[in-house]
Amino acid sequence: MKKGTAAVGFILGLLLFLSGDPICHGALQVGFYRGKCGFADVEAIVGGVVSAQFFTDPSLLASLIRLHFHDCFVNGCDGSILLDGPDSEKTASPNQSVRGYEIIDQAKDAVEKICPGVVSCADLIAIAARDAVFLVRNILLGFPLEQSGGGIYRVQTGRRDGLVSSADIANVTLPGPSITVPQAIAAFADKGLTAVDMVLLLGAHSVGVAHCSFLSERIHNFKGSGKPDPSMDQFTVNTLRSRCPINAIENTVNLDQNPFSPLVLDNSYYQNILLRRGVLQIDQELGMNRFTRPIIANLANSVDFPARFGAAMVRLGAVGVLTGTQGEIRSSCRVVNKAVNKDKSG
Template structure:
């Protein structure tokens, strides 16, 4: 499909009417009527669809971007700002990508309705759209966020892959998310990859024992050792969902895999083993409503410490704050 044809197809629903309802300061359908006869979310969807058809790996990239943005200063698009010491330069964010997708969406909405749509909302809408394009549910995005001014690498303190379940629950609780939210949100690992250096110790020297992690499925252990040799650089990548039939689909396969001791990252596997989360993992793995509940958790995460009303600003470029005179 050509880029023009894909854009036209995706833009076909541009006059969709949205039903609004409020949840705190955010609202579904916030942009209705704010871009003339055009529907902002359809413009976003059109651009994102074209990008997705060219590169389906933007789906896990944008999910990760939203998580990394919301867990620092709240969902204020601070991760998008360029600079020598901005969040982009922090270690955990060096592998974050997808910025060009957000730029392309911003260019499109600025063309049709300049100064109206925040970069923070673009992240949320675009992420929802790639989840849907990857086979997940089409949840309703709450909008009305404004963009922040502050982006500092020193503020980036994200939970790492070796964090314990109890520690992770505490981190999520600080953001107003409970353990169930955490289990669903980490289910975003149903798509995407991890670099070997994030889990290599599990293969060769688990907790300084000189042996592999005994909780790992033996067939998975052998597979990962081939992908991640002991003396390699650790830059190779493997799918986080080890079911090859669903590694690019947003579903509950990830939870089924960790129940079978086939989790790649330590925190992922521990979700299925720890008494604090095991029952929830079992429920998700055996359930049929993952898409709906994953969407709800994404919406809840998207409301963390948002700027609304007259707070923040609507950036002209997602990479820089507006000039002040």
């Protein structure tokens, strides 16, 4: 058996084990699809799609985590970011660099072949994000199963898909890289999430990248001074300038400046912030703000970040969900069902 195939089998077995018996948490439920597709395990099917992508392009896994965040922050976790259209969320400025849509398409195709009209696109995003968290935490580190607890969590499902996708709403709702800490706290509070949740979820930056356009001002001409942001360590300034000269706005840099774990979900993101190596302005300000610095310091020196990150992802995944008779179950994640459109027009 090939090494990649064996690893995929291990992952699918683990995810099947973790789906366990149904557990209710409010409107959502762990194991919601258990028994709804015959003997097929929906989460294992999605896990197969995601893990296959892992061996092709590990960097896309961070994109799946980001896709989940960008979906939930606009109109709730309803899959609205997946809808195509000239004014859909996909076209919003903060979503221009979002990736991973084709992975959700592949997962949707796979589950539709087995049980059509049952699994929502919103749930596929949540399941894929959970699988990505597991992969970037454990497989890249080579942890055996008995040590892999950090970074895995039991994903809740039962969401239905939204019918509306608006670029205008996304543009004003999604936090930008220059947002202040008080503004970020307020934005997360509006979604029912705490300041601790915010700091934990921004820990996803330990596996992400940023285009140079988002940090060019910080390293070249901070607030029109012609100098870099004085809050950034000079070594980091020099490192980022070598990758992001003034006109190279499309280049990318790792948000985690630890060269040994740029694709691993760990707490080095917080350690770098304390060393004044935060890449985005909001990253560094988290370490300077009197309310969030103690949270950063705690996470930088703790071993339980992955588990706490997983719990925060569960809370994020419950934001503004549609359940019961709300919304729909799309046949394609990219379009609202034709029957719904007909009903709305008639």
